[in-house]
Amino acid sequence: MxxxxxxxxxxxxxxxxxxxxxxxxxxxxxxxxxxxxxxxxxxxxxxxxxxxxxxxxxxxxxxxxxxxxxxxxxxxxxxHEGRSLVPADPALAFIDELIEDYADEWLTKAMFHYRWSYEPDIAKAAALLPCWRGFCIPDDELAARGRMVAERQIGRLRYVGSNPGTGPVIEASYRRFLELFEAHLRGRPYLMGERPGASDFAAFGQLTQLAEFDPTPAALTLQVAPRAAAWVGLMEDQSGLEPQAQDWLDLAAPPATLKPLLVEIGRTYVPLMLANARAVAAGAEEVQATVDGQAWRQQPFPYQAKCLKWLRESHAALDGEVRAQVDGLLAGTGCEALFDAGA
Structure with a gap:
C-alpha cells in the first residue's frame, strides 16, 4: 500500500x-x-x-x-493507475477539461456571491467557517473571528466580480446551469456518461456549498434541480463504483443535453475569460466585459489568464482530426471564441 x-x-x-x-x-x-x-x-x-x-x-x-x-x-x-478521471477519447478529454475549468472558475462565482451577499448565508458562514480552524476558544473570541472572516470575504467580492450590477447575471446563470444539469441527470449519472470525469468532481466541489451549505442557493437547488441536489450527496464517496472503459460518453452520438451546457459556458464563462486575459496582458487595472448582455467589471485575475493559456495549449496539442471533431462540437456554442487566433 x-x-x-x-x-x-x-x-x-x-x-x-x-x-x-x-x-x-x-x-x-x-x-x-x-x-x-x-x-x-x-x-x-x-x-x-x-x-x-x-x-x-x-x-x-x-x-x-x-x-x-x-x-x-x-x-x-x-x-496512480486505474479508475482514471481523464477519458480515453482525447476529444472527450478536452471537453471534460473545458467543463472542469468552467466549474472551477465560473460556478465558483455563484458560490462566493451567494455566501457573501445574503444575510442568512453570511450569518451561517461567519458562524461555521472559523470553527473549522479551531473551536475550543471562548464564545466572544469565536464570534470576533466570524466577524473578521465575513468582513474580509465581503471585501473580496470584487475579485470574483460580484456586485449589485453583476449579481443578477450570476444568479440567472446558476439557475440555468441547474436546469441544464438536471436535464442531463435524467438520462445519465455523470457529466461524462456512466462514469465521472474531472468535470464531475469540479461541479461537485462547487455544489457541496451551493446545494448543501449556503441556505439561499441550497433552497434554489432543491426547488429547481432535486436530482442535482441528491447527486451531490452520492458524489461524496464513489469508491464503490466499478467503472468500465465503455462507460464514457460517445461523442460520435453525444447526448442532446451536452450542447446546451456548452452554450451556457459560451454565454458566461467565455466572454469573461477572454476579457480577463486581455486585461492581464495589457496590465489594466480593471476587466471590462459584456456577459449575457450586461456590463461586467472586476479586478483582473492573473490565475484565470493562466487557466485560459493551459486550455489553449491543450486545444493546440490535439491531433488534427481530433481538433476538428472538438471544433465541430463547439461550433455555435460561443466556446469556439476561446480558440480564435484574434481573441
Missing amino acids: KTPIPLSGAPGSPYTRKMLAVLRYRRIPYRFLPPSGPALKGLPQPKVSLLPTFYLPDENGELHAVTDSTPIIRRLERE
Missing part, C-alpha cells in the same frame, strides 16, 4: 471537497489534516495560502505544498 498523501483543508472549501472526493473515487490513500494547528507542524508552507493544500514530494523527495486542484489531478493520473 502506498504511503497516504497528506493534505489539509476544510468542509467549507469547494476545492477541498472536490479533491477528497477524487481521492476516494480513485482509492488513493490519504491523511486529511485540519487547516491549522499542531498537525501542520513541520510541513512546508504554500506560496499562497489556499485550500486544499497537498504535501507532495518533488523529484528529490523533498515535500512541497501544492494548492492547484487541476494540476494535482493530472499528477495523480501519472502516479
Whole structure:
C-alpha cells in the first residue's frame, strides 16, 4: 500500500471537497489534516495560502505544498493507475477539461456571491467557517473571528466580480446551469456518461456549498434541480463504483443535453475569460466585459489568464482530426471564441 498523501483543508472549501472526493473515487490513500494547528507542524508552507493544500514530494523527495486542484489531478493520473478521471477519447478529454475549468472558475462565482451577499448565508458562514480552524476558544473570541472572516470575504467580492450590477447575471446563470444539469441527470449519472470525469468532481466541489451549505442557493437547488441536489450527496464517496472503459460518453452520438451546457459556458464563462486575459496582458487595472448582455467589471485575475493559456495549449496539442471533431462540437456554442487566433 502506498504511503497516504497528506493534505489539509476544510468542509467549507469547494476545492477541498472536490479533491477528497477524487481521492476516494480513485482509492488513493490519504491523511486529511485540519487547516491549522499542531498537525501542520513541520510541513512546508504554500506560496499562497489556499485550500486544499497537498504535501507532495518533488523529484528529490523533498515535500512541497501544492494548492492547484487541476494540476494535482493530472499528477495523480501519472502516479496512480486505474479508475482514471481523464477519458480515453482525447476529444472527450478536452471537453471534460473545458467543463472542469468552467466549474472551477465560473460556478465558483455563484458560490462566493451567494455566501457573501445574503444575510442568512453570511450569518451561517461567519458562524461555521472559523470553527473549522479551531473551536475550543471562548464564545466572544469565536464570534470576533466570524466577524473578521465575513468582513474580509465581503471585501473580496470584487475579485470574483460580484456586485449589485453583476449579481443578477450570476444568479440567472446558476439557475440555468441547474436546469441544464438536471436535464442531463435524467438520462445519465455523470457529466461524462456512466462514469465521472474531472468535470464531475469540479461541479461537485462547487455544489457541496451551493446545494448543501449556503441556505439561499441550497433552497434554489432543491426547488429547481432535486436530482442535482441528491447527486451531490452520492458524489461524496464513489469508491464503490466499478467503472468500465465503455462507460464514457460517445461523442460520435453525444447526448442532446451536452450542447446546451456548452452554450451556457459560451454565454458566461467565455466572454469573461477572454476579457480577463486581455486585461492581464495589457496590465489594466480593471476587466471590462459584456456577459449575457450586461456590463461586467472586476479586478483582473492573473490565475484565470493562466487557466485560459493551459486550455489553449491543450486545444493546440490535439491531433488534427481530433481538433476538428472538438471544433465541430463547439461550433455555435460561443466556446469556439476561446480558440480564435484574434481573441
